[in-house]
Amino acid sequence: MRRALRRRRRAFVDAMDASAFDAAAAALAERVIAQFGAARIVAGYVPVGAEVDPRPILAAAAAQGRATALPYVESREAPLRFLLWADGDPLIEGPFGLFQPLASATPAEPDLILAPLVGFDRALGRLGQGAAHYDRAFAALPEARRIGLAWSAQEADAPLPAEPWDVPLHAVATEREWITA
Numbered sequence: 710m711r712r713a714l715r716r717r718r719r720a721f722v723d724a725m726d727a728s729a730f731d732a733a734a735a736a737l738a739e740r741v742i743a744q745f746g747a748a749r750i751v752a753g754y755v756p757v758g759a760e761v762d763p764r765p766i767l768a769a770a771a772a773q774g775r776a777t778a779l780p781y782v783e784s785r786e787a788p789l790r791f792l793l794w795a796d797g798d799p800l801i802e803g804p805f806g807l808f809q810p811l812a813s814a815t816p817a818e819p820d821l822i823l824a825p826l827v828g829f830d831r832a833l834g835r836l837g838q839g840a841a842h843y844d845r846a847f848a849a850l851p852e853a854r855r856i857g858l859a860w861s862a863q864e865a866d867a868p869l870p871a872e873p874w875d876v877p878l879h880a881v882a883t884e885r886e887w888i889t890a
Contacts, residue, residue, distance in 0.1 A: 717862045733884035738765045740882045741856060745770065745821065748854065752778040752791045752819035755800065755808040760825045761858035768796060778817040781809045782842060788849065789842040791817045819853055822846070826859040833878040833890055834869040847876035857881040
């Protein structure tokens with residue numbers, strides 16, 4: 710299932726011309742920005758490959774006076790931490806090709822977390838990269854609102870199998886819709 714979802718995502722992104730891709734990304738960002746609510750700290754990520762880019766969402770959060778944060782990963786086993794980050798702050802390459810803040814950046818406890826998805830289902834189950842970093846972060850920050858960012862082509866045709874450690878999302882934003890339980 711994971712391979713099929715990745716293949717569909719790649720085909721979807723590859724088939725879009727630049728203007729359609731930009732319009733789809735802008736529509737997705739607008740959906741999320743409308744959902745900030747009372748969030749004080751919005752956490753995103755630097756995209757890898759064809760992942761949805763949350764940086765416009767983070768820029769909107771910063772423009773509204775909210776703090777922004779990015780994940781920091783030391784290894785596959787170590788828990789993901791969120792560190793404060795603002796546009797223009799330095800980034801370093803971490804494990805798995807992730808770009809992240811310097812280890813010395815200020816720790817953060819975001820109240821809204823934007824998570825990249827490999828796949829998702831209508832029950833707000835998520836398929837990540839397989840290391841459970843986000844599931845562990847979600848469990849450590851149970852009050853944080855969890856929003857997955859994905860292209861519509863990443864939706865699974867059937868419910869994703871749940872593992873005992875999986876923490877469901879509160880919502881998924883795609884270029885086509887806002888999905889909640």
